[in-house]
Amino acid sequence: MSDSHLGFDTLAVHAGADPDPATGARQVPIYQTTSYVFRDADHAARLFNLEEVGFIYSRLTNPTVAALANRVAALEGAAGGIACSSGHAAQIMALFPLMGPGCNVVSSSRLYGGTITQFSHTIRRFGWEAKFVDTDDLDAVEAAIDENTRALFCETIANPGGYVTDLDAMAAIADRAGIPLIVDNTTATPWLCRPIDHGATLVVHSATKYLTGNGTVTGGVVVDSGKFDWSASDKFPSLSQPEPAYHGLTFAGLGPMAFTFHSIAIGLRDLGMTMNPQGAHYTLMGIETLGLRMERHVKNARVVAEWLEKDARIDSVTYAGLPSSPYRERAERIVPKGAGALFTVGVKGGYDACVKLVESLKLFSHVANLGDTRSLIIHPASTTHRQLEEDQQVKAGAAPNLVRISIGIEDVQDIIADLDQGLSAATA
Structure with a gap:
């Protein structure tokens, strides 16, 4: 039975992992390892060339962490996902393939204070900019978008005020501008809302919060709808143009998993915002009762x-x-x-x-x-x-x-x- 036919609580328990093939362990094991043995030289080459999916090094991928990313993706109705070291890391990971020096993100002014600080100050060191707009004023949101805007960003339920964003309206604005809508779904969780169903392209979570639910983990997750056409314009060269580090591979050519593969092969490889497998294990257990x-x-x-x-x-x-x-x-x-x-x-x-x-x-x-x-x-x-x-x-x-x-x-x-x-x- 495919995941698409399963209910939320069933997915929360089962999605993203099968019993361990080596031992039959029912719960997802904690794969506390840095590296993985290749079958032979050709196998290693195929993995490094992104010609075959598998495990290379735990900064990139780890079976426990991958199970978490896949489970959240299933709950959100996404094509793929990436788990990382914190909610703040997830925000940077979401923006990283989209942005470049001189680019901006149009963001809700009603955000968690740490996000406002990150967007107001820290991302400027990358040459990026954030424009803050009251997302209740849809005309102001649309007016803030210019030729250098690469994304809209908002929260489903705003932290701290509990305000609910009109995701359908925001998605319509993003579609007209040819840019993705990124939604922080931390405070709603996919149990209350699946932003992709309302037109979002990317969804980010601080797994530190409701997903884990018990105050033991610092982590983040980004999931991708797989529905955005990254080649429709020249705005997203990281995804639509040949990547020199992979012999001219174009990530957009990989289909619905383009953003996910880029975030692993480039984002986690070079930014190193990796989630640890024990934290992923705790979050997987938390999600079972979400x-x-x-x-x-x-x-x-x-x-x-x-x-x-x-x-x-x-x-x-x-x-x-x-x-x-x-x-x-x-x-x-x-x-x-x-x-x-x-x-x-x-x-x-x-x-x-x-x-x-x-x-x-x-x-x-x-x-x-x-x-x-x-x-x-x-x-x-x-x-x-x-x-x-x-x-x-x-x-x-x-x-x-x-x-x-x-x-x-x-x-x-x-x-x-x-x-x-x-x-x-x-x-x-």
Whole structure:
């Protein structure tokens, strides 16, 4: 039976790996090895020439890591995938085959603060540029695209604000411009949304978050729809033009796996953003329960958001699943199973009250992470978005009077009780 006929939870357990042919091991083994023995000189040559698929060196490919990439690709409905060392690495890996000096990416202004910093400063060292636009203003998005734009970038559910992006509209703009749409699906996961079904070309994940789900792994994944025609213009020479390092091979000629093969053969080879096999193993185990966990995350988040919205100590709740949310209708179309479990809360008393709330909670963990089984909280303006100017913080949905909460899978009444006592201390 092909993967395309299997349900989500079945794919989460089985996709990407069969029992180990050497031992019969049912769980994907941790292949803790740097290198692989070639059958003979001709076999080695064929691997290095990309004439045969196989394992050469674990900076490029590793059976455990490949199983993870293939499983996420199956869940996302993608042609192929690459697992790498972090979510930030995944973003660079997604852009690397597309960009060049003088090129730009048009990006949502409502992103994780670390991504805004990476796009605002670090990528400039490559000669790349990011143009930040409010993706609710579709005319502004289209106007920002110029002859040097090589991609659109957004999040399905924005971190930290929980805003839902109109992926169908963004994909239509990208199609008209002849460029790929890259979607960070970390906070939604493929259980809530498959961006490729809405027209995305590439999907990136921080596997650190919901995919692993237990705060043990730093990792990232990029998956490719396999549907973009890289040869339709001269904008993507890394994929459409002969590659000198492989005797003139043109990656676009490899078909739907063109981006994936380039990211392994060039990206991982030269950037070295490799995921370790033990981390991949932990993430594979986490994904087995992704559907079960996300169902509980979403159920809890909805109850907590409704309780918070009615509380007199709260100014605002950005959860898109609330009937009062301006994103409710869009959420029902883009993430019909629920609006995730990440959102921000405006606390009366502003910055100081937010800090007191964070310090007063007992069940919630004060950490710079999200998507854990545990409920988590952070004050973005003083931490994850601290490097940004206040106007940038506001545009990113991380104003000084907001805390970001990631609702876990604990008993929901215990979550509410902790927030209740914390708010009492913060607003006394």
